[in-house]
Amino acid sequence: xxxxxxxxxxxxSTPLGGVENLMLHFTPYSEDWSKLxxxxxxxxxxxxxxxxxxxxxxxxxxxxxxxxxxRAELAEVAATQMKELGxxxxxxxxxxxxxxxxxxxxxxxxxxxxxxxxxxxxxxAVETVIKLSRQYHKANGEGGRFKVISRKIAYHGTTMGALSxxxxxxxxxxxxxxxxxxxxxxxxxxxxxxxxxAIEEAIEFGPPETVAAVILEPVQNxxxxxxxPPEYWKRVREICDKHGVLLVxxxxxxxxxx
Numbered sequence: 001x002x003x004x005x006x007x008x009x010x011x012x013s014t015p016l017g018g019v020e021n022l023m024l025h026f027t028p029y030s031e032d033w034s035k036l037x038x039x040x041x042x043x044x045x046x047x048x049x050x051x052x053x054x055x056x057x058x059x060x061x062x063x064x065x066x067x068x069x070x071r072a073e074l075a076e077v078a079a080t081q082m083k084e085l086g087x088x089x090x091x092x093x094x095x096x097x098x099x100x101x102x103x104x105x106x107x108x109x110x111x112x113x114x115x116x117x118x119x120x121x122x123x124x125a126v127e128t129v130i131k132l133s134r135q136y137h138k139a140n141g142e143g144g145r146f147k148v149i150s151r152k153i154a155y156h157g158t159t160m161g162a163l164s165x166x167x168x169x170x171x172x173x174x175x176x177x178x179x180x181x182x183x184x185x186x187x188x189x190x191x192x193x194x195x196x197x198a199i200e201e202a203i204e205f206g207p208p209e210t211v212a213a214v215i216l217e218p219v220q221n222x223x224x225x226x227x228x229p230p231e232y233w234k235r236v237r238e239i240c241d242k243h244g245v246l247l248v249x250x251x252x253x254x255x256x257x258x
Contacts, residue, residue, distance in 0.1 A: 016050070042069025063122075063253050090118060122252035123157030126215070130161045133213035133246045142244070145212040149202050149245075151187040151195075153223040156215065156250055165215055168222060181210075187220055188228040195228070196235040203243045213246040214239075221253045 019034050027033065037049040045068055047057045060066045067074070081097065088095050098118060106114040117132075119125050130148060137145035148165060150156065156165040163172055164179040167187075172178060183206075185198040203211050214236065220226040240247040 044068045044070065121157075122250075123159040123162040125252060126157045126162040126165060126250060127159055129213070129215070129248050129250075130165070133248065136246065137212055142209065144210055145245075147181040147183065147206055147211045149183050149185060149199060149211065149214045151216060151220060152184045152190065153187055154184075154217060154220050155222040156217075187223060187226055188232060189220075189223060189226045192229050196232050196239065199236055200239045200243075203239065203245060208243040208245070211243065211245050213248050215248040215250055217250045217254065219254050 016038060022033075024033060024036075027036070037051075037053070037055075039047045039055075040050050041048045042057065042065075045057050045060075046054050047069060048054050057065070057069070085095065090098055102116040102118075105116050117128065119128055133148070134146050137143065150165045150167055152167040154165075154167045155171070156162045158166075158171070160175075160179060163175060164182045166172060167184040183202050185202050186195050188195045191198060199214055203214075216236065218233070219228070237247060239245075
């Protein structure tokens with residue numbers, strides 16, 4: 001962080017208004033926010049701050065600009081769409097772009113994953129899947145299934161439900177008590193050989209008729225991009241099927257184009 005904040009050879013920049021008004025995400029209040037970089041432009045995988053310093057955008061914005069910054073052809077398409085129709089919800093209505101994208105995703109996705117429900121963020125996606133899993137079991141006469149199992153050190157978002165699924169204690173502590181019915185098991189780095197069995201143990205302890213879903217990232221980002229053992233996902237699939245539990249793949253970070 002000292003390198004990121006240091007003035008180096010670039011000197012001072014002209015202060016911008018709004019520093020006292022903008023609340024930053026995941027940034028300690030002990031920081032002097034006026035000294036943090038102000039990113040003003042980007043091209044490809046690089047971004048530039050208001051002092052002229054360049055950075056490699058290793059996170060692609062926040063897993064949102066995988067095709068790079070400064071893509072004029074994308075800006076032109078976006079401008080054309082905004083002139084035609086700026087926004088319209090999929091709430092009792094449809095529009096061409098949502099239909100086209102849903103069809104395309106169904107074609108790309110494996111197996112019978114062919115239904116798409118659009119949301120605006122990863123946290124919202126996790127919140128939605130918690131609700132969908134509970135609704136699914138209620139619709140099938142198993143309304144007692146409400147618990148969710150995830151992994152330790154896993155990040156799934158910061159809204160109340162998503163934060164309850166998240167397995168990072170320091171993220172959760174300021175907002176506790178969180179929602180009830182969430183259990184965290186060892187990840188594949190903490191226990192490579194027994195991580196899948198730990199999920200079954202948690203389901204059986206549940207007991208099974210109270211467990212709605214298991215939520216996992218294909219490759220767990222928090223903790224160091226944890227790639228699971230080769231047979232891990234196959235085993236987890238078998239466990240969930242055995243106990244009638246839904247298996248959710250939280251692929252916000254490592255899905256299409258990541």
